[in-house]
Amino acid sequence: MSATTDRDSAHLTVAPPLAVMDESAARSLAYANHGRARNRRGEPIIEHVCRVAGDVPPEARTVAWVHDLLEQSSTSLEQLREHGLGDVDSDALELLTRHEGESYELHVLRIAHAPGAAGRLARIVKLADLEDHLGYPWACGDPPYGWARRHVSNATAGTDVAAL
Numbered sequence: 001m002s003a004t005t006d007r008d009s010a011h012l013t014v015a016p017p018l019a020v021m022d023e024s025a026a027r028s029l030a031y032a033n034h035g036r037a038r039n040r041r042g043e044p045i046i047e048h049v050c051r052v053a054g055d056v057p058p059e060a061r062t063v064a065w066v067h068d069l070l071e072q073s074s075t076s077l078e079q080l081r082e083h084g085l086g087d088v089d090s091d092a093l094e095l096l097t098r099h100e101g102e103s104y105e106l107h108v109l110r111i112a113h114a115p116g117a118a119g120r121l122a123r124i125v126k127l128a129d130l131e132d133h134l135g136y137p138w139a140c141g142d143p144p145y146g147w148a149r150r151h152v153s154n155a156t157a158g159t160d161v162a163a164l
Helices: 023-034 045-054 058-066 077-082 087-096 104-112 116-134 145-157
Strands: 003-005 012-014
Touching (some): 023 045, 045 058, 058 087, 058 116, 077 087, 087 104, 087 116, 104 145, 116 145
Antiparallel strands (some): 003 012
16 A cells, blocks of 8 residues: 655545456456457357356455456456456466467367466466366367366366376
8 A cells, every 4th residue: 555645734645546347347357358359169258258257256256257368358457457357367378378389188188287376266267267168179270178177177176197
């Protein structure tokens, strides 16, 4: 919190804290930035995002609403942070965003084994994301969603997949 004093007066003016992004703001950003974009099946991306957000607990909904923005729109992480996306949510969103040139498998393993609150949050959202994708019949070119779900689920449960 920053404070400034006025030399001519004895009162203190306190600047208000930055607003923290909540579920409502994240939902508005998702709708505004996904627009009419469609996935490879021809479905509006926002419909997938809505289902994912509806399938996570309240503490994960902000990240769920914005989970595809960095990959599927021109929105940047800096813009989301300017809108109040917090540190843990930002870290989780970075985990959920596949890096250029990164294989799908490496991306999933990065989420599965990420430590801390951001890793836990990313796994919650990723599992809902995967469940939604697995609700469709497999199509040529689809990533290995079943494999991904197994690895993220086992990491969430603390199970070592290699030991299975």
